[in-house]
Amino acid sequence: MAAWSSTSVASEMTVNGNMMHLPLTIPSLLALAASRHGKSCRAMAGAGTGTATARCGAESIGWRRRCSNWVFAVRRQGSELVASGRGDVRNRAAAQRQWQGDQVATARTLRRRADPSAFDRRQHRRSGSVKTIQISKYGRPGEVIDLVDVAPPDRPGPGEVIIAMTLAPIHPADLLLARGFYGVRPKLPAVLGGEGVGRVLQAGDGVALKRGDRVLVPNRYPCWAEQIKIPATGLFACPPDVPDDQLALVSVNPLTAMLMLDESRLTPGRCFIQNAANSGVGRAVIMIARAKGLRSVNLVRRQELIPKLKSIGADIVLLEGPNLKQRLAAEAGAVAIDAAFDGVAGESTAQLVACLAKGGTLTSYAGVSNQPFSLSPTEMIFRDINLRGFWLVDWLTRTAPEIVAERLQSLVEMTRQGTIRSEVAVDYAVEDFAAAIAHAQKGEGKILLRFGTRHAA
């Protein structure tokens, strides 16, 4: 294990405004993170913010760990490792005991993940059962989503693969589907999960992929399961230098962002506006748009998100609210806005339309406000506004798998190069799916499910 400097390590940190004494936490984590990169880290205390920062000489991937009543994360921010915690600290002693106890597993897991040969030692059982998250009726996610043990998939047929899932995010769409409010209502019982990353466990005849290859599981195949069997068409081996948690989030939000930008036909230098700019799609829109030379106007609901989004390439960031058009003009002068991307609906849609130039197009891809659009017909008629819905599932249905794979590969490459990056809050073991889903419903960053830990060596 590489050396780490303890001179500036936080021995106390503030979690949700409560000072916690966590002497092992940050040094342990930073040491483990550093061990993965073979570099020394210097840790220092955050200024009462619930974060501790560690400079690290190497690029580092994010890493996060959950205890039963709080979460802790280490992630890369530029050249720094940032460790942050959040949780319920009403019982400090219990939390601390849990955290400390967790260090043993933490160290084992990190060491295993740092070793590229770890997968082959994981001894996925081909007999026995695999844990699968499914619904057997539609209703509130907390009430209808179950973890069940099912038989593992049969031997893969020609052109098929069995994938051992590693990580899969919980998207609002997954919870909408559980409620029965999504665009499709699969036959019950139905496995959930919209995308993820896993490794090939077994490949059928005629499949170029080999055991151990990391693959994205695209949106067509429910994947909240330790093992799934799907067609290999359009699957590809991902490069080794992209972290799992980033790969797990490529197939839905960044793909939606890329396709909406493509379909808007904006040419370099042209400007668009979007709300929900700090969402997964919103952030991907900003980063892909910057790479395409487009200018973005971004709406958020909290002041502190303004510098955050500017740091990932947003040109203009404004708070949602009245007089948006006037505030935009005050900040940016006369800007012709050719397209709008709407993830909110309700009043926000009318604000976006008001900012659009004549002939502009608004693309609605989500309605997190749960409000209907309220739009003036004269606005639509006299200003020649076009309003369209975008649903990734539709695009996937009508697009050849080779084209889908080509788009996903380009997104993986953008991820590898750091052009785009998803923001992950925390991951939960599949056994803790209930806590993960409860956390995801708070809408505070992406929550991932981690599969297969019980099979690990």
Next chain:
Amino acid sequence: MAAWSSTSVASEMTVNGNMMHLPLTIPSLLALAASRHGKSCRAMAGAGTGTATARCGAESIGWRRRCSNWVFAVRRQGSELVASGRGDVRNRAAAQRQWQGDQVATARTLRRRADPSAFDRRQHRRSGSVKTIQISKYGRPGEVIDLVDVAPPDRPGPGEVIIAMTLAPIHPADLLLARGFYGVRPKLPAVLGGEGVGRVLQAGDGVALKRGDRVLVPNRYPCWAEQIKIPATGLFACPPDVPDDQLALVSVNPLTAMLMLDESRLTPGRCFIQNAANSGVGRAVIMIARAKGLRSVNLVRRQELIPKLKSIGADIVLLEGPNLKQRLAAEAGAVAIDAAFDGVAGESTAQLVACLAKGGTLTSYAGVSNQPFSLSPTEMIFRDINLRGFWLVDWLTRTAPEIVAERLQSLVEMTRQGTIRSEVAVDYAVEDFAAAIAHAQKGEGKILLRFGTRHAA
């Protein structure tokens, strides 16, 4: 004057539920109508409906006449002449006196219109003033619209024509413009008028049109004036066998209907839905769609409009209201509806969208409900619905005059062949513009302004 049979002439008729003794009315009108066609007419009483029907051997044009407190119309319906009346009959004696007194002018006007050489005898004065209807401020139509005497246009320059206007309709758009709520706000004072028909009074150098040619005045040129000077580009001489009142209504509503149908790219046999089906645009949509082999579902607000719209070619006519999709299924089974045309907005738009098949397009061309759209974003996203505004002025702005003329000529030909027909309620002399505008605001059929009557021989 041709003979007419008085054996079955209505000597009494019901107007708005009141029996009126109008001994001269129907025979006089039918005789005059017949005289125009050189055929005898047989008149018979309507069955207490406020209408009288006259079979006529020839194709006949509509004709209508206004007294100060009621209106009377003769129009063609298939091979029949239908005379109908409507108005305020609280003072029957006064109404009857006015009507009878009006017969003299009626006869003179009809004879003049029946004579193709009448125009040359009209002696339009090239000196003096021309009556023009304009606004000098924006506000309520009844308060801001004035009739003013202005100097007649100068001699036409090369490529220009002076047109003596004959008839021009009052459209809701004209009144919206007066209120300042239209898509453009011209510099004041501004002449009103969105379309009409007139005759060439004087042609500039290089103009192929000659004095007396009847021309449509398309939507770009304000035309509520006895004389206007406009570029001759795109103008064409209309065939003689199409009545003025039909020509006056070709350039806005039927053109809007034709373009919306064209842009919907519906192929023969495919189905669309529209509200405001009895409006000028709605009726034109029905008739043009039938000629194109399309199937129409039409929404109206009054039961009595159902047979009326079926008689002009509507396939399905339903009352606006709840459970529209279910009622449509009950009447027509599973129908894939690919397009919707919305002239109402508000709740009605959501009803149209609910009936659309996945991937369908809704075109909004008016919002007579004065309500905003209220639409579910999930409906738009999961069912891939496209919502667009259509404004004729935009199309005219971006389209070459030759293309505009080609579309208008095809509509004139469809009008000549009886494929399409506008429904005119009544015309008013330009001097009675205030009454005409008040009448138009009731929205009971198209009201026309008649120009140039004071110059008639």
